[in-house]
Amino acid sequence: MPAEQVRALGRSLSGRAGTADEVRARLVDEGDVDGPLRTPVELFLDRHRTLAAALAGELRWLGGTVTGIADAWVQLDAGLLARPDRGTDRRPGR
Numbered sequence: 109m110p111a112e113q114v115r116a117l118g119r120s121l122s123g124r125a126g127t128a129d130e131v132r133a134r135l136v137d138e139g140d141v142d143g144p145l146r147t148p149v150e151l152f153l154d155r156h157r158t159l160a161a162a163l164a165g166e167l168r169w170l171g172g173t174v175t176g177i178a179d180a181w182v183q184l185d186a187g188l189l190a191r192p193d194r195g196t197d198r199r200p201g202r
Contacts, residue, residue, distance in 0.1 A: 114178035122171030125164040132160035 135157045141149045 118175030125167035128164035
């Protein structure tokens with residue numbers, strides 16, 4: 109897979125973290141729920157807010173990691189291609 113495609117994947121994952129943040133922000137209002145359902149609804153939304161925050165954090169971490177790997181590949185390739193002794197036989201006695 110070309111490095112630019114890997115970088116694009118990393119950017120996409122990081123961008124999805126923003127979507128998870130938006131979901132979390134939408135889970136703040138319990139609406140017009142009263143009576144015996146109010147507490148379960150609050151707990152349900154709280155757990156889902158926690159899940160959305162964790163998912164956003166994981167997507168940011170994964171996106172940054174994937175992008176970092178692509179960058180490392182490019183640096184490694186550049187380093188290998190720039191070696192002045194590339195293509196020569198470096199075995200002792202040769």
